[in-house]
Amino acid sequence: MSQKTSAPLSRRQFITGAAAAVASVTVAPGVFLMRPAEAGTAEGVRWGLLIDSNRCGDCNACVTACHEENGVRGMDRPRTDAQWIRKVELRDPETGYSHSLPVMCQHCEHPPCEDVCPTGASFRRADGIVLVNKHTCIGCRYCMMACPYKARSFIHETLTDQAAHAPRGKGTVESCTLCVHRIDRGERTTACVEACHEQGNGAMIFGDLNDPDSAISRELAEHGGTAIRADLGLNPGVRYQGI
Amino acid sequence: MLRGKSPARAASRWLVLGALPLLFLTACGGSVEPPPMMEARGDQCVEPLDVIRKDHGKLLMHERDDAVIRAARNPDHSFVGCIDCHVATEARHTEPETHFCASCHTFNAVRVDCFQCHRDRPSESEYLHTLNPHAPGVDFAWDTDHRGVAANLAEVDLLPPPEAPKP
Numbered sequence: 001m002s003q004k005t006s007a008p009l010s011r012r013q014f015i016t017g018a019a020a021a022v023a024s025v026t027v028a029p030g031v032f033l034m035r036p037a038e039a040g041t042a043e044g045v046r047w048g049l050l051i052d053s054n055r056c057g058d059c060n061a062c063v064t065a066c067h068e069e070n071g072v073r074g075m076d077r078p079r080t081d082a083q084w085i086r087k088v089e090l091r092d093p094e095t096g097y098s099h100s101l102p103v104m105c106q107h108c109e110h111p112p113c114e115d116v117c118p119t120g121a122s123f124r125r126a127d128g129i130v131l132v133n134k135h136t137c138i139g140c141r142y143c144m145m146a147c148p149y150k151a152r153s154f155i156h157e158t159l160t161d162q163a164a165h166a167p168r169g170k171g172t173v174e175s176c177t178l179c180v181h182r183i184d185r186g187e188r189t190t191a192c193v194e195a196c197h198e199q200g201n202g203a204m205i206f207g208d209l210n211d212p213d214s215a216i217s218r219e220l221a222e223h224g225g226t227a228i229r230a231d232l233g234l235n236p237g238v239r240y241q242g243i
Numbered sequence: 244m245l246r247g248k249s250p251a252r253a254a255s256r257w258l259v260l261g262a263l264p265l266l267f268l269t270a271c272g273g274s275v276e277p278p279p280m281m282e283a284r285g286d287q288c289v290e291p292l293d294v295i296r297k298d299h300g301k302l303l304m305h306e307r308d309d310a311v312i313r314a315a316r317n318p319d320h321s322f323v324g325c326i327d328c329h330v331a332t333e334a335r336h337t338e339p340e341t342h343f344c345a346s347c348h349t350f351n352a353v354r355v356d357c358f359q360c361h362r363d364r365p366s367e368s369e370y371l372h373t374l375n376p377h378a379p380g381v382d383f384a385w386d387t388d389h390r391g392v393a394a395n396l397a398e399v400d401l402l403p404p405p406e407a408p409k410p
Contacts, residue, residue, distance in 0.1 A: 040314030123312060133311050134360055162362045164323045169360030184314050 039126060040184060046109075046128035047178055048209040048237035049193070050216045050225055053090075053101035055203035056196075062102050062204065063087060065195030069179065071163035082153035082168075084176045085192060090243065101243065102192065102204075104176035105130055105151040106228065106236030113143035113152065122173075128209070128237050129178045139171040148229050149236075151175045178237075209237060278346040283329045289319045299325070300355070322357070327365040336363040 066085045067073070074081040084104060091098035111130045113122040121137035124130050132143075132152075144152045152175040155168060162168050165181035179190035189206050196204040207216030219225075225239035288295050290302075302320050309315040318324060329343040336358040339345035344363075348355060 038315060040316055125312065125314065127314070131311070135307060135311065162360065164326070164362045164366035167360035167362070172360070184316055
């Protein structure tokens with residue numbers, strides 16, 4: 001009795017409540033009413049990171065947090081282990097001054113990985129995040145060759161116990177997703193930035209590069225920032241200060 | 244000297260040989276047990292039972308590109324949502340008898356590779372579908388007495404109502 005009365009209500013809840021993202025509606029078994037789903041990416045946004053390498057010390061908090069968040073675990077094989085973010089040590093041979101900075105996928109506006117991908121698996125989302133669609137990735141690794149930042153990794157071995165929000169599997173290429181699962185549920189920070197503020201030196205800012213009032217844009221307007229290999233004209237979404 | 248075959252003998256032999264597989268099939272007929280449907284948390288699935296049983300693959304397949312490429316995530320048809328509700332925490336897809344998806348896929352000789360990448364166990368996920376608040380159903384039962392989907396769609400103005408006769 002209670003089930004009979006609650007079922008239509010729940011159906012309505014389902015259709016109206018979740019209709020915003022519904023891509024297809026079942027009209028009859030096997031027949032779908034396809035409707036273009038409204039894009040979930042925020043309008044006119046370009047997500048980016050600003051990293052102040054003067055503040056970045058020799059801690060590893062961002063790397064640990066990223067790999068913890070996304071279930072990236074090494075197999076004690078440094079040459080083939082996946083690496084979504086890594087610390088790069090810079091040393092000026094003349095003065096001996098050295099500092100380090102984290103390098104991850106730079107989320108280019110014109111990503112070379114997308115250009116070379118034969119299946120369209122490498123793509124750039126409307127909000128500027130460069131991702132691998134693992135449903136179509138064939139593991140050819142052209143993108144790894146094309147990326148000037150060495151940001152991508154190939155998964156060589158069968159994996160188990162992945163994080164639910166970060167599917168990863170043998171035979172596909174992967175890289176930093178700018179914590180796309182967090183962004184899609186409305187959070188405005190990434191695991192690395194969060195860890196940098198909590199355990200590190202607060203050297204990283206996440207934000208919308210297109211919004212002039214965001215913290216990242218204000219910092220960039222005030223103190224400037226550069227891209228790694230800016231000469232390539234890829235316009236990365238990750239900017240650095242002090243390099 | 245070759246021994247001649249009697250036609251009657253040959254015929255009876257073929258009869259017996261032919262009858263054996265038939266007997267075997269008759270003995271097996273109808274005795275194949277489907278895998279037990281494992282219990283889910285919550286009290287209702289996101290779609291009527293016949294729809295979800297037949298078309299869950301299509302729903303997941305159609306909407307995955309929207310989710311990955313356009314970030315149009317539908318929490319009611321989320322892969323993670325299915326797993327959260329249906330799969331036991333200690334289940335493994337490599338042990339089909341413990342795993343909701345794998346048990347049925349194995350029975351039907353369907354081989355899909357979702358779990359080569361996707362987590363095969365529930366997680367503390369935020370992508371919960373709107374019908375089930377993820378409490379274990381106290382008096383859990385599949386709602387088989389669902390109404391027509393088209394009628395429901397018309398009810399919420401997603402399908403045009405039947406045309407009124409023109410004057």
